[in-house]
Amino acid sequence: MRPWKLLDSTTVAGEAHDMKLYQRGDEYSIKTGYSELMNSRMHSSEDILAELGCKPIRHKTDAHILIGGxxxxxxxxxxxxxxxxxxxxxxxxxxxxxxxxxxxxxAALAGNPLQDNRVSVFQGDVGLLMRDNNNEYDAILLDVDNGPEGLTRQENGTLYSLNGLKAAKKALKPKGIFAVWSAFPEPRFTKRMKQAGFQTTEVPCRAHSKKGSKHMVWLGVNA
Structure with a gap:
């Protein structure tokens, strides 16, 4: 088997280890320390996140979608x-x-999506955009860290707190969609979504097609 080749690394504020990008053949991996954050062969659950969040508004010509991560x-x-x-x-x-x-x-992995003229990139915290914009977005897709695990991390915990969810709800238009990706189920987060006022559905899915680790997508409607 081919060894992994280190392509680049970067420091991340608040993290003990550098974030590193590796390549092995046509496969890519991003890691911090011994933990793999993402792998180019396993993105089925991320695809489901986007499909569930965007399909209800796919015919809306003036739709504005916010993706965190x-x-x-x-x-x-x-x-x-x-x-x-x-x-x-x-x-x-x-x-x-x-x-x-x-x-x-x-760039070529997902078909150069950053080159699409519908896309703009904000380098910063998605929470800032949610807090600073009221009734702005038709859908918010949140794919940060490993999901509600961020509740235990100072950097992203506010995104998954009750106040963070209320900020997301406020940033959405009426009937707007809030979709959250997670590497694991978390019943407490389902309750918190409902507490924030979202009509909430849990969607179990797999990391790689119908195989791989069990992931979770929460789909909330701004009722």
Whole structure:
């Protein structure tokens, strides 16, 4: 088997380990320490996140979609696939190197989604956009960290707190869609979504087609 080749690395504020981008043949991996954050072979659940979040508004010509987390570009690519050609998609990514990797090493993986003229990139915290914009978005897709695990992390915990969910609800238009990706189920988060006022559905899915780890997508409607 081919060894992994280190392509680049970057420091991330608040993290003990650097974030590193590796390549092995046509496969890519992003890791921190010994933990793999994402792998180019496993993105089925991210595709489902985008499809569920965008299909209900796919015919809306003036739709504005906010994506929290660029990753390897697969969520964005799927969102573009299920959005109107005149829609607008804003992607918020906290780590500058991830944006750079999607413009270089990873660009072709998901079909160069950053080159689509519907896309704009905000380098910063998606929470800022949610707090600063009221009734702005038709859909918000949140793919940050490993999901509600961020509740235990200072950097992203507010996104998954009750106040964070209320901020997301406020940023959405009436009947807007709030979709959240997670690497694991979390019944307490389902209750918190409902407490924030979302009509909430749990959608179990797999990391790779019908195989791989069990992931979860929460789909909330701004009732």
């Amino acid at each position: 660029l990753g390897m570009g697969f969520t964005l690519a799927e969102a573009l696939k299920h959005s109107h050609k005149q829609a607008k998609i804003t992607v918020a990514e906290l780590v500058p190197a991830v944006i750079q990797w999607n413009q270089s090493h990873l």
